[in-house]
Amino acid sequence: MRLAGGMPLAEAVVVADPRAWLALDEAVRVGLPYHLEGLPQWEQAAQLPADLSLLDEPRLALALCHRDGWTREAALEPAARYPDLLPLVVLRCADWVAPVRERARKVLREVLDPGAAVTLAPLILLLGRRDQGAFATELLAVVFRGVPRERLACLYSHADRTVRRFAYRLAVEQRLLSPGLLAQAAARDFDTVVQNLCADAALAAMTDEDPDDVIRPLLTARNPRVRSAGVTALRRAGRVEQSVEFLADRAGLVRACARYVVRQYGGDPLSWYRERCAERGDPTLPPGAVAGLAECGERGDAEVLWSLVRHPAAGVRAQAVAGLRVLDAADARRLSPLLDDPAPGVVREVTAAVLPSAGLLPEEWLVERLGAGWPRPVRIAAFRLLAEQGGAAGQRALIALRGDPDEELRQRATRAVRR
Structure with a gap:
């Protein structure tokens, strides 16, 4: 109107x-x-x-x-x-x-000229999802092909991730960006599609002249997929000694990539993990080293993990419990005291580890931990284990929880009782 x-x-x-x-x-x-x-x-x-x-x-x-x-x-x-x-x-x-x-x-x-194309790119790419939307998208690419690279620069930081994806695909296709700039984009952008696209392109275009321009941004990226690309770049650059430190990375994907690189050069990741985790009182022991031991270890390595469930660092304790589950060495009775751990991450891992054997835990002991005086993660853990047991005392406790002031527990209890 x-x-x-x-x-x-x-x-x-x-x-x-x-x-x-x-x-x-x-x-x-x-x-x-x-x-x-x-x-x-x-x-x-x-x-x-x-x-x-x-x-x-x-x-x-x-x-x-x-x-x-x-x-x-x-x-x-x-x-x-x-x-x-x-x-x-x-x-x-x-x-x-x-x-x-x-x-x-x-x-x-x-x-449609390059100036108008910059302004219209978000709408054109949005319409590209429609049945008849391909024409404008293809025309957009045609307009940008051959233009000075500065024309695309404003699209690399566009708020619309679809526009950034389009711009970087075009840049990779036309080789508008150096391997170092592509690596920086992979480390900086928040969109996983852009991260993967630029990381792969940086690896493919990396030369022996100055690999640090590519390797350094990739290895310091937040995204595990990008860091794993950086470890792959270390292999291509022959820097196996630098890849060893990523055996204890916080992400499983990066650890797996680092193990592959170390093995390619005759190293033994399992021995490294065992040696690193043997230092049980080391406050600097990274949780990733504990996780790595479980990922490539044997059943006999469970004793090392048991010794780490009392480590002063919560991350190490949580990974030790998770590792016991991976090695199928979790004992519900031995782990049950850790349900009272002050770290929520440890409580979650213990719950996941003992859930298949929830029937071995005393029902009244779990009911006690539903009380309002216990920390919220402990109450949720007790609830999950009682619901798994399905005993009469547990059912009464779950019914009582339907009036609990904690909304999540109240909703969980209502759903459990209905089932």
């Missing part, structure tokens, strides 16, 4: 939001109420003339979204005069009516 009254487009629509254009398109066509005469309110107010070239920008925007295909098609040529209407021309490129699509595509080919 505001557009029908002549309000400028930038005041009536959030022009920077691609979804606002989709909402406008739908609202003009079907979303607004009709009067008794059978026409939408905006259409009665706008009074579109037969010659649409006479329309101003706001009313031309309405014509581009009109329910009548002839009107949408006729509005495309005059719309080319207004850069702010290009988002609606892009929308019409995916129109369900073939003549409208063809006219819109002709107009877009003529007016």
Whole structure:
């Protein structure tokens, strides 16, 4: 209605939001109420003339979204005069009516330049998911191919991750970025698709001239997939001694990659894990070393893990308990005192380890730990174990929990009792 009254487009629509254009398109066509005469309110107010070239920008925007295909098609040529209407021309490129699509595509080919492409990229890539949306996406790639690399620079840090993915794919395809810049992008970006794309491209393009430009950003990345690519780069650079330190990485994927690299050069990761974990009182023992011992260890290594369940570092205790479960050496009775551990992570690992043998734990001992005086992780652990046991005393305790002030416990108890 505001557009029908002549309000400028930038005041009536959030022009920077691609979804606002989709909402406008739908609202003009079907979303607004009709009067008794059978026409939408905006259409009665706008009074579109037969010659649409006479329309101003706001009313031309309405014509581009009109329910009548002839009107949408006729509005495309005059719309080319207004850069702010290009988002609606892009929308019409995916129109369900073939003549409208063809006219819109002709107009877009003529007016889309690199500057406009930067602005329209979020909307074009959003529409690319539609059945008829491939044309605009392909045209976008054509426009950007061969342009100076500075044109794409603003897209690498775009807030829309789909735009960043598109820009980096184009950069990799055209080799616009050096291996070092690709590695920095993989370490910096929060989107896993961009991380993986850039990490793989950096590895593929890495040379022997200065591998540090690639290796350093990859190894310091937060994402495990990117760090594992950095360990692979160490192998290609022949730096096996540096890959040893990643045997104790916090991520299993990186540890597995490091073990592969060490073995390729004749090393023995299992011996390294055993030697590292033998220092039971070492406060600097990384939890990843304990996890690694369980991942490639044997049943006999369980005794080392048992000695670590009382380690002063909570992370080490949690990984020791998890390792016992991996080696199928968890003993519910020996582990049960750790249900009172002050670290929630340890309590969660103990619960997972003893859950298959929950019936071995005293029911009344678990019921006691449902009390409001116990820490929340301990109460949740006791609840899960009692629910697994299914005993009469446990059922009574679960029924009582339905009135507990802790919302999560209350909901869990309600679901358990219903089952």
